[in-house]
Amino acid sequence: MIIQSALYLTSAVEKAQYPVHEGCEFVFLGRSNVGKSSLINALCNRKKLAYTSSVPGKTIALNFYHINNSFMFVDVPGYGFAKRGLEERLKFGKMIEEYLHERAQLKLAFLIIDARINPTEDDCLMLNYLRHYNIPTLVLATKTDKLKNSQFAKQKKSIKDTLKLSDEELLFVSAETKKGLEEVQRIIETSLNR
Numbered sequence: 001m002i003i004q005s006a007l008y009l010t011s012a013v014e015k016a017q018y019p020v021h022e023g024c025e026f027v028f029l030g031r032s033n034v035g036k037s038s039l040i041n042a043l044c045n046r047k048k049l050a051y052t053s054s055v056p057g058k059t060i061a062l063n064f065y066h067i068n069n070s071f072m073f074v075d076v077p078g079y080g081f082a083k084r085g086l087e088e089r090l091k092f093g094k095m096i097e098e099y100l101h102e103r104a105q106l107k108l109a110f111l112i113i114d115a116r117i118n119p120t121e122d123d124c125l126m127l128n129y130l131r132h133y134n135i136p137t138l139v140l141a142t143k144t145d146k147l148k149n150s151q152f153a154k155q156k157k158s159i160k161d162t163l164k165l166s167d168e169e170l171l172f173v174s175a176e177t178k179k180g181l182e183e184v185q186r187i188i189e190t191s192l193n194r
């Protein structure tokens with residue numbers, strides 16, 4: 001599947017603000033600063049479609065991007081950002097849960113983790129939540145460009161063991177080098193045709 005067009009459509013902090021459309025949606029979840037927005041940009045071949053920052057906490061609402069005039073990528077605020085107060089973290093948590101729980105058009109969730117770091121407790125909680133609600137999920141281990149070749153096999157095993165993933169549920173990617181992104185696009189296409 002080739003992404004020919006990508007357009008920022010709208011932002012939402014609650015259900016009433018979600019855009020009305022017929023297509024399906026793909027959501028990008030993960031810790032703050034892990035690289036969710038960067039992956040959306042890399043997949044769409046655009047530098048500044050989704051805002052990115054070296055400072056965590058850049059994305060503060062659900063952002064909807066219309067792809068090929070057909071389906072949506074949904075960028076969400078990162079979880080586990082300690083500098084956010086408890087109240088804010090709960091607010092973001094509820095915003096994400098409401099989306100995951102209520103959005104019938106949600107086709108597939110990408111859970112983004114850092115390829116260099118073992119999944120955190122927040123990552124495990126998020127994956128359990130997705131499994132509990134039967135939301136099809138693919139784990140994308142990103143920033144692979146920063147992972148030494150010698151560490152690759154060890155990291156793969158430890159991520160798979162911690163999250164209890166099969167081989168098909170984990171892909172190593174990089175927004176920087178675009179490693180693995182053709183495979184992600186293939187998976188999106190398969191999912192759209194299902």
Ligand SMILES: Nc1nc2c(ncn2[C@@H]2O[C@H](COP(=O)(O)OP(=O)(O)OP(=O)(O)O)[C@@H](O)[C@H]2O)c(=O)[nH]1
Binds near residue numbers: 054055056059175
């Ligand atoms: N080396 C490398 N850096 C990356 C990669 N992806 C993202 N980054 C960097 O990681 C930082 C965070 O990226 P974002 O895409 O803004 O992360 P996010 O998950 O959207 O962050 P929040 O919106 O705050 O939750 C930025 O400085 C990016 O340049 C990657 O594949 N490789």
Ligand SMILES: [Mg+2]
Binds near residue numbers: 036051052058059076
């Ligand atoms: Mg972001």
